[in-house]
Amino acid sequence: MSSKRKIALACSVCGSRNYTITENPNRTERLEVKKFCKYCNKHTLHRETK
Structure with a gap:
């Protein structure tokens, strides 16, 4: 069974x-x-983290 x-x-x-x-x-x-950042209150670049 694989987990997501x-x-x-x-x-x-x-x-x-x-x-x-x-x-x-x-x-x-x-x-x-x-995507929209609610803390910056504007659309910003969001990057994948590990």
């Missing part, structure tokens, strides 16, 4: 971890997505 691992997306401006996604073992480089 959770990965956090951290804001590149303030560093807060606002979003979680399930891990994709096929992805080699870190995911980078523009």
